[in-house]
Amino acid sequence: MERRYVQCDRDKCTGCMICQFICSAGKEGNFNLEKSRISVVQTGPSTVTAIACQFCRNHPCIKACPRDALSADAATHTLKLDKARCAGCGWCIEACPFGAMTLDDSTKSVTACDLCTNHAQPRCIEVCPRNALSLYISRRGR
Amino acid sequence: MDSHSGKCLAVDLTTRRAEIRPLPQDLLRLCLGGVGLGTRLLAEWVAPGTPPLSPDNAIVFASGALAGTMAPCSSNHATVTKSPLTGFLSTSVSSGHWSLSLKRAGYDALIVTGAAESPDYVFVDDEIVHFNAAGHLWGMTTQRTSEEIRRHHGDDRVRVAAIGPGGERQVSYACIDDGYPLSHRGGAGAVMGSKKLKAIAIRGTQAMAVHDLHRLEKASLALNARARTAPVAKNRQSTALDCLLAVNKQGALPTRNFRESCFKGTAKLAGKDDSGYRVVKVSACPSCPIACRGLLQAADGPYAWAATTLDYQTLAALGPQCGIDNMPAILKAAELCQQYGLDTVSTGGCIAWAMESFERGLLAGEDAGGIDLSFGNADALIEMVKQIGERKGIGHLLAEGTRRASAKLGRGSEQWAMHSKGLEISGCDPRGSEDQALPLAVGLGAESDDCWLCLDSTTDRRSNPGSRNKAREDQATLFDSLLLCRQSEDCFHDFLSEAADLYAAATGVGLSPTELERTGERITTLKKSFNIREGWKRSDDCLPPRLLEVAASARKGKAGELAEAKLKAMLDDYYEARGWTAEGLVPHQKLRELGLDGPPAMGKGK
Structure with a gap:
């Protein structure tokens, strides 16, 4: 399956979190950095990078889910969540090697990057002031 | 709201x-x-x-x-x-x-x-x-x-x-x-x-709701787009060095405790290849598209691995002010200031004062702790920062700031204590421009002053320095009260209306540009009122004798030197532009006009 995700050039990333602001504004209607689908993480004393769902080939999150709430959506190249099934147990968060899944405390369900399918391109890529973010597309092993 | x-x-x-x-x-x-x-x-x-x-x-x-x-x-x-x-x-x-x-x-x-x-x-x-x-x-x-x-x-x-x-x-x-x-x-x-x-x-983990998300997003993105082309964003981490070179070229760089206003070592400091440091990382504060903070690291030599961010004020105070042209040493001193939690500008000012006192023989041998406090001695700079941070030896005296330290030492050292109201003067030599002298003399809140070179393009040329300073002060106050970083000044085309737009989008409170301007004046008056309450007198709005009596070395023979009479005239203009009394006090009517005469809104005991 084609793999798409938002990737970050850590040499360009300044840690300004504008991607997080715009993501939470678009998805949640307010500025809540915790609920952003992309997050800026410090990876070293002076290195920061932004991480979003990498849509891994082996889908550790889907495998980890005990209630089969997660599945891969081939059409949009994103994770699909069945909210009715998700109980917010957090197994997918544990399984994610990138820390890209977040738990929404208020609805007790998880969220991950959906690549802003209703926009021309993910909004974080659009607003990044240093052009550190880009959309990675890999067709290997299709 | x-x-x-x-x-x-x-x-x-x-x-x-x-x-x-x-x-x-x-x-x-x-x-x-x-x-x-x-x-x-x-x-x-x-x-x-x-x-x-x-x-x-x-x-x-x-x-x-x-x-x-x-x-x-x-x-x-x-x-x-x-x-x-x-x-x-x-x-x-x-x-x-x-x-x-x-x-x-x-x-x-x-x-x-x-x-x-x-x-x-x-x-x-x-x-x-x-x-x-x-x-x-x-x-x-x-x-x-x-x-x-x-x-x-x-x-x-x-x-x-x-x-x-x-x-x-x-x-x-x-x-x-x-x-x-x-x-x-x-x-x-x-x-x-x-x-x-x-x-x-x-x-803090709470969500931030705003009044009109769409409007705020639109206004912010427009400003972000401008930030990509704004001069400050173009220069990024080299801003401090560029500023240093520009100020030096104008002959307004405070050097060796304001004895000179032109520093030969700037070329060495700004040298790209052999200055002995590298840029490790450019970083930004949250929501900042400019990213002005370059983490610099000393590459080799005795101060290798010292790493810190430098702004112009820090660079000028720890560098030329103390006669230092060694970038790694400045980085080391700035890093130590951060570790000890010291204001870099005042630290540099105090050390420069100590160096001058040493050269004049007032702080000899025992007093100076056996350190050779000559201008330009990088090791002495580092040692002094440590001593101030630990309040050891001469650091105990310098920790009081130049005003109290010079009063204690006496013997004429007040003449070269470069402070205004006790706060060490930084940045630009005010002898170069009346637009720099006035804000330094009347400074209200100990904020780091912008230098006039960078501001000239943005403030209009009004009739006299007094009203120019009023307009600039009010705008700076608005930046500090809306809490927009002053680095973003270049991104605004029309600051008042754009800031009012941002504020209205966030809070739902519509302030017209005129009202916002008024608010700037109100807050400046508020600051002034606080100082008056704490015993401010007109005589406090002054500059150190060196700046008023001695012409800057690089400008000898040129116009533009300050004199007490000139400063007095500027102060008169300024107080008049503000609508204050000749003594610089705020009349009650002015307070009423600005809505500042009400009872305390949130007193301690209430």
């Missing part, structure tokens, strides 16, 4: 109690936030004449309406207190993750009063406030303290603003390090030290 939480957290260290109190809407509308709100709260919470280092003094950390939103360069907070250095108001604006956490914890302001019996640190976890013992942290550098506290709580979202050994020992110009060390002036760190408050840790 959507993005204002309308709440203020009052922490009393003596009783170890914290209280969440509502902030009246009118107050927020009148004072906006940041410096405006902070000054107002400080005036109401601190009785006139309170000694700065007594438990009765308060520190107010004030957030703003735009903090926590995506408005560009908005993650700032203002630290307002009565300064131990000047005895007047001290306002310094800082930015970074701590500011964001303060806002996201749900507070427009955090007021700290009282004093703890033994070292404490306060942990604000949204609405829960913990008072924790900090005995094990006492004596640690600011960064170690921050690391320890964050490790203890095991959460990266915990952000820490801490004082270092300098603040603990109440060095008059100690600052609070919240992760982004720049020149924070006025000595808020000493006030925190006198309260035995080692640090304030905050974990």
Whole structure:
């Protein structure tokens, strides 16, 4: 399956979190950095990078889910969540090697990057002031 | 008022109690936030004449309406207190993750009063406030303290603003390090030290709702787009060095304690290849598209691995002011200042004063602790920063700031104590321009002054320096009260209407550009009123004798030197433009006009 995700050039990333602001504004209607689908993480004393769902080939999150709430959506190249099934147990968060899944405390369900399918391109890529973010597309092993 | 939480957290260290109190809407509308709100709260919470280092003094950390939103360069907070250095108001604006956490914890302001019996640190976890013992942290550098506290709580979202050994020992110009060390002036760190408050840790996790998300997003993105082409963004990390070169070219670079105004070593400092440092990382504060902070690291030599961010003020104070042309040494000194929690500008000013005293034979041998305090001695600079931070030897004298140190030393050393109201002068040599001299003389809140070279393009040429300074001061006050970073000034085409738009989108309160301008004037008057209350007199608005009596070396024979009569005329113009009396006092009618004559909105006991 084609793999798409938002990737970050850590040499360009300044840690300004504008991607997080715009993501939470678009998805949640307010500025809540915790609920952003992309997050800026410090990876070293002076290195920061932004991480979003990498849509891994082996889908550790889907495998980890005990209630089969997660599945891969081939059409949009994103994770699909069945909210009715998700109980917010957090197994997918544990399984994610990138820390890209977040738990929404208020609805007790998880969220991950959906690549802003209703926009021309993910909004974080659009607003990044240093052009550190880009959309990675890999067709290997299709 | 959507993005204002309308709440203020009052922490009393003596009783170890914290209280969440509502902030009246009118107050927020009148004072906006940041410096405006902070000054107002400080005036109401601190009785006139309170000694700065007594438990009765308060520190107010004030957030703003735009903090926590995506408005560009908005993650700032203002630290307002009565300064131990000047005895007047001290306002310094800082930015970074701590500011964001303060806002996201749900507070427009955090007021700290009282004093703890033994070292404490306060942990604000949204609405829960913990008072924790900090005995094990006492004596640690600011960064170690921050690391320890964050490790203890095991959460990266915990952000820490801490004082270092300098603040603990109440060095008059100690600052609070919240992760982004720049020149924070006025000595808020000493006030925190006198309260035995080692640090304030905050974990803020709340969502920030705004009045009109779409409008704010649109306005912010338009500004972000302009930031890509703004000069400050183009220059990025080299801003400080470019500024240094430009100021030096104009012959306005304070050199060797203002004895000269042109420094030969700038070429060596700004040299691209052999200056002995590298840029490790360019970083930005939350929501900032400019990213002005370059982490510089000394590459080799005795100061290898010293790493810190430099702003122009720091560079000028620790470099040319002390005659140092060795970049790694400046980096090392700036890094030490950060670790000890010292304001870099005042530290540089004090060391320059000590160096001049040494060269004139006033601080010889024993007094100087056997250090060769000649201008340009990099090792002496490093050693002096350490001694000031630990208050050892001559550092004990210098820790008082140049005004008190020169009074103690006497023998004419007041002549070269370069301060205004006790605050060391920084940046540009005011002899070069009346537009620089006036703000230095009348400075109200110990904020780091912008230099006139960078401002010339943005302020219109009004009739006299007095009204020019009024307009500029009011605009700067608005930046500090809306808590927009002054670096973003280039991004605005029409500051008043665009700022009003951002404010309205965030809070739902529509202020017209005229009203906003009025608010700037109101807040400046508020600051002034505080100083008058604390015993300000017209004679305090002055410059050191050296600047008034001696012409700058590089400008000899040229026009533009200052004289006492000229300064007096400028002050007259300025007070008149402001509508103040000839003595510089604010008439009651002016207060009424600006809506400042009401009863206290949120007094301490209420």
